[in-house]
Amino acid sequence: ALPPDLKALGDQYVKDEFRRHKTVGPGEAQRFLKEWETYAAVLWQQAEDSRQSSTGKACFGTSLPEEKLNDFRDEQIGQLQELMQEATKPNRQFSITESTKPQL
Secondary structure, three states: OOOHHHHHHHHHHHHHHHHHOOOOOHHHHHHHHHHHHHHHHHHHHHHHHHHHOOOOOOEOOOEOOHHHHHHOOHHHHHHHHHHHHHHOOOOOOOEOOOOOOOEO
16 A cells, blocks of 8 residues: 555565564564554555545655654664664655654
8 A cells, every 4th residue: 555665665674574573482573563553554654644634745654753763772772863864865755744753
């Protein structure tokens, strides 16, 4: 449901994330999958909203609350920053709202 360039970026990121979490315990795996399912639902709704929008400009992503960011390791924060930089490069057909918090 996402624009092709954003879909390609997201698909690669999701594959990498699932590979990184192959060996986690059941509790962490359950939390990981729950977060991905929640985020997928948010993206789906945003894609639906953008299709119905008269402006033609889509905005994808969501702010991460500070309590979730505090659970991340420095490596994960770095990955989010890289993803945000890639997703917000100029000349895209979509936009991701930038804030002081990383966007997914």
